Amino acid sequence: MKTVGKARPVSPRWGRRLGAFVFLGPGIAYLAVLMLVPLVLVLSYTVFRRGRFGGIVYEFTTENFTRLIDPLYLDVVLESIELATLTTVFALLLGYPTAYLIARLPRTWKTIALVAIVLPFWTNFIIRIYAWTILLSGPGLINSALGTQFELLYNQGAMVTGLLYSYLPLMVLPLYAAIEKLDPQLREASANLGASAFTTFRRVTLPLTLPGVATGCLFVFVPSFGNFVIPEILGGGRSATVGTLIRTEFLKSRDWPFGSTLALAVILVLVVLLVVQSWVNRRG
Amino acid sequence: MGKPRFLYVPFWLTYVFLYAPILVLLVMSFNAGRSPYVHEGFSLKWYGVLAQDEKILKGLVNTLIVAAGSTVLATVLGTMLAVGLARYTRSKLLDALGLMPAILPDLVLAIGLLVFYDVVKFSLGLHSVILAHALFGMAFVAAVVRTRLTHADSSLEEASRDLGAGPVTTFVRVTLPQLVPGIVAGALLAFTLSIDEFVIAFFTAAPTEPTLPIVIYSMVRFGVTPEINALASILLLVSFTVVIVAQRMTKIGEIRAQD
Numbered sequence: 232m233k234t235v236g237k238a239r240p241v242s243p244r245w246g247r248r249l250g251a252f253v254f255l256g257p258g259i260a261y262l263a264v265l266m267l268v269p270l271v272l273v274l275s276y277t278v279f280r281r282g283r284f285g286g287i288v289y290e291f292t293t294e295n296f297t298r299l300i301d302p303l304y305l306d307v308v309l310e311s312i313e314l315a316t317l318t319t320v321f322a323l324l325l326g327y328p329t330a331y332l333i334a335r336l337p338r339t340w341k342t343i344a345l346v347a348i349v350l351p352f353w354t355n356f357i358i359r360i361y362a363w364t365i366l367l368s369g370p371g372l373i374n375s376a377l378g379t380q381f382e383l384l385y386n387q388g389a390m391v392t393g394l395l396y397s398y399l400p401l402m403v404l405p406l407y408a409a410i411e412k413l414d415p416q417l418r419e420a421s422a423n424l425g426a427s428a429f430t431t432f433r434r435v436t437l438p439l440t441l442p443g444v445a446t447g448c449l450f451v452f453v454p455s456f457g458n459f460v461i462p463e464i465l466g467g468g469r470s471a472t473v474g475t476l477i478r479t480e481f482l483k484s485r486d487w488p489f490g491s492t493l494a495l496a497v498i499l500v501l502v503v504l505l506v507v508q509s510w511v512n513r514r515g
Numbered sequence: 516m517g518k519p520r521f522l523y524v525p526f527w528l529t530y531v532f533l534y535a536p537i538l539v540l541l542v543m544s545f546n547a548g549r550s551p552y553v554h555e556g557f558s559l560k561w562y563g564v565l566a567q568d569e570k571i572l573k574g575l576v577n578t579l580i581v582a583a584g585s586t587v588l589a590t591v592l593g594t595m596l597a598v599g600l601a602r603y604t605r606s607k608l609l610d611a612l613g614l615m616p617a618i619l620p621d622l623v624l625a626i627g628l629l630v631f632y633d634v635v636k637f638s639l640g641l642h643s644v645i646l647a648h649a650l651f652g653m654a655f656v657a658a659v660v661r662t663r664l665t666h667a668d669s670s671l672e673e674a675s676r677d678l679g680a681g682p683v684t685t686f687v688r689v690t691l692p693q694l695v696p697g698i699v700a701g702a703l704l705a706f707t708l709s710i711d712e713f714v715i716a717f718f719t720a721a722p723t724e725p726t727l728p729i730v731i732y733s734m735v736r737f738g739v740t741p742e743i744n745a746l747a748s749i750l751l752l753v754s755f756t757v758v759i760v761a762q763r764m765t766k767i768g769e770i771r772a773q774d
Contacts, residue, residue: 254599257595258592262616266627270623332526347530355728357731358750361743364552372552375553459714482718494623
């Protein structure tokens with residue numbers, strides 16, 4: 232039988248280039264226009280001055296940065312860091328044992344337990360926060376159950392509760408993934424060699440799941456740090472955070488240069504944590 | 516072994532913590548009184564009030580328009596991006612770029628877009644939210660489709676190309692059919708994320724065209740009535756149903772894929 236070797240319409244190399252262009256082009260262009268350009272704009276605004284009526288004056292200045300380290304604003308940054316740290320610590324304390332036990336459940340129960348962790352996450356974020364005002368408010372449920380009249384809302388505790396409620400699943404999932412991968416024989420070996428349960432945890436389980444811990448902390452810390460909705464609803468808008476400040480600068484005071492400088496602080500926190508996380512991952 | 520008893524305390528605490536507020540919302544929605552915080556007898560009246568609230572209905576329609584529009588855009592762009600990243604480049608940088616909208620804090624994306632729209636004098640409306648939501652939707656679709664692609668058999672695509680098919684033909688006839696479950700899962704994810712998204716919509720929507728989360732936000736901040744409890748309960752039920760159905764569907768998909 233004779234086959235006629237028809238010339239290939241597209242040479243492999245040319246095909247690859249065309250493919251790269253066709254498939255990567257639109258997405259990359261979209262990301263460039265709607266994400267990279269906006270980011271560059273925000274970064275460049277940090278060195279410009281605010282106009283008298285809220286516009287931008289394209290005149291170089293470092294005043295936004297000096298304002299950022301003014302004790303007034305530095306306090307807000309530190310308070311936001313404190314808020315995010317507390318949330319992350321509580322998320323870890325609740326999340327680690329939970330993830331640990333889920334990983335040890337039989338298969339069907341494991342799925343159910345995991346879905347139950349994620350399920351609240353799929354409901355409206357603001358409604359989840361609002362639900363806590365019912366529980367915590369003066370005439371609310373906790374007070375009527377205790378027969379007390381404590382003001383449980385509008386303080387740091389309420390804000391940490393709301394942040395924890397919103398981001399706890401983001402801690403449990405990476406921890407679960409890390410613990411699940413762990414070889415149970417390692418723990419058995421450790422126990423057989425005479426280590427106590429606590430020593431086994433400290434010397435075997437924890438070091439091996441550290442990448443999961445790092446990822447979980449990143450996932451909880453970053454959105455907690457930049458959040459403005461929770462401080463506004465549960466903090467009563469009285470205590471300023473970096474998030475509420477950014478919102479105010481952009482939508483109320485219309486001081487976009489200073490708002491951009493605050494946003495830069497949020498980005499820097501993210502970058503630092505990403506570096507730490509990848510460092511832990513490489514060691515793990 | 517390896518299951519100390521005391522671990523059950525934080526374990527159950529987690530679940531009580533996650534579900535107590537939801538339960539309270541449900542109970543409070545059937546309230547006869549006017550306070551959203553104190554229960555004064557069973558009633559369905561707030562569901563009736565809700566059904567006639569035009570602000571909420573408008574918010575709901577806007578949210579659905581935004582979610583549908585951004586999901587279509589995100590699914591097309593995200594799928595193509597995933598294929599491009601998996602098959603046509605090894606660049607780690609482009610990989611990271613594709614994930615960036617999902618990693619960046621929403622507030623940063625929101626102000627970036629606000630500044631951008633302002634600089635290019637782009638009018639705000641629903642279209643500005645659609646473009647914004649497609650940004651992170653695309654990142655999630657790309658991530659989901661990407662995991663599917665790494666499991667897909669690339670030798671089939673090589674065979675197709677060796678047989679003379681161009682990249683587009685190969686994509687449409689060979690790659691795409693294998694990716695359908697991933698694309699559907701990614702699109703569902705983009706849709707749900709868009710429906711719930713507040714921060715970016717808050718910054719990029721026109722004040723006259725609020726999405727449902729924005730309407731809810733202003734209800735929570737200014738004047739709460741049990742109406743919001745009723746709305747919350749309905750939304751809870753809808754999203755729980757969608758998640759459970761999606762979970763079942765992916766399970767069935769996995770079992771089929773294994774066969």
